[in-house]
Amino acid sequence: MKSKTLHALAALATVSVTVLALAGCSGGGGTSPSGNAGGVIKIGAVMPLTGPLAALGTGDKEAAEQTVADINKAGGIDGKKIELTVADDKTDPTESVKQFNQMAADKSYSAMLASSMTSAAAAVSSSILQYKIPTIALSPVDQYVDGSNAYAFTSPGSTKIYAAALVNYWKTQDVKNVAVAYTGTDLYGQTGAASTKQLAEAAGMKIVLSEAYDPAATDFTPLITKVVAAHPDAFVQWGSGPAPVIITKQIAGKGVPFYVTGSQASNLWLQPSGAAAEGVIGATTAALDPDALPAGAYKDLVEAVATPWRAANKNVNPPEFAYGGATAIQLLKNAIEKAGSTDRGKIRDALEQTDLLTPNGHYHYSKTDHMGLDASAIGIMIVKDGVWKATDWQIDKFKTDAPK
The missing domain is CATH 3.40.50.2300 (Response regulator)
Incomplete structure (x- = not known):
């Protein structure tokens, strides 16, 4: 961002x-x-x-x-x-x-x-x-x-409850193979990737790629090439700053389902990513789409x-x-x-x-x-028409598992 x-x-x-x-x-x-x-x-x-x-x-x-x-x-x-x-x-x-x-x-x-x-x-x-x-x-x-x-x-x-939210969602999407990219110089990327790998493997998923990247880089072609070659059912990146925007643009159109986390839950990632962000799914705060929340004390807050x-x-x-x-x-x-x-x-x-x-x-x-x-604090969101919205899966989940 x-x-x-x-x-x-x-x-x-x-x-x-x-x-x-x-x-x-x-x-x-x-x-x-x-x-x-x-x-x-x-x-x-x-x-x-x-x-x-x-x-x-x-x-x-x-x-x-x-x-x-x-x-x-x-x-x-x-x-x-x-x-x-x-x-x-x-x-x-x-x-x-x-x-x-x-x-x-x-x-x-x-x-x-x-x-x-x-x-x-x-x-x-x-x-x-x-x-x-x-x-x-x-x-x-x-x-x-x-x-x-x-x-x-x-x-x-x-990072573990964000990773758990992703893995739980992947179970419903029949994800078998997962690729992970993360910032190798920041704890957020390191711990997020470790949590994802641990929980995904415990759920019977295979980590087909785990790659650290330099957050100061401006071209991620080598990383994207490896991701595409690994044929993952889900590719998640753990990082913050400008690099995720570049990764988003470079993975777009490659046929790989792309996932992000709360660090991208902002217009300051959405806007520079532009059309490439469309359809990207993220594990974010459950509050990110206020309109999707059921009426009650949590929505009021x-x-x-x-x-x-x-x-x-x-x-x-x-x-x-x-x-x-x-x-x-x-x-x-x-x-x-x-x-x-x-x-x-x-x-x-x-x-x-x-x-x-x-x-x-x-x-x-x-x-x-x-x-x-x-886990109720984390929601699974998707970019629709340039805006973060709750997935249909999350809207259904809110009916029984919104914070209260």
């Missing part, structure tokens, strides 16, 4: 979100619990707002800001307004650690959101523990799922994100990342209210007791599950 700044949703809100310059953050160290000055609740966030993964970060940022504005407009949390500080990690794990540390070391911050780039969010793992600050990753960091990092949680589902987004973006549905950003703020709000405190340790403890329906699914965090989602 090409880097492209989306129209800001914050303009719709009557209460603005304060986005502070990091130069103003305190550099004080220490690991003691945070406090709040001036009756505000400070949350820090690090996101890729520039660089090849900017599409992920901008979606997260705008939806998080809108959610903060909505909460503040309604009176805040126990009368305190949220103050959100957003930093750009430039799609660079080293920069992400630097920016994260600047805010986490400041005791006035109660919680953090880690990067939309999986490798960058994983890179701050030791910092999360050093500063003992509850952190929700905006990317699927699989190593955070089991709770071994007591302060690290995720907003998106793990999804529409609360989708309606202002559409109004600000020419009636375009939100990307997957928007639901992740909005949900991360809602998870922290719920934990702070449950804790009755802005103390870092108490918020962390409250997060582990989360039982909350959100636009991104129903979360049940626990001591050993810091991802908290089940």
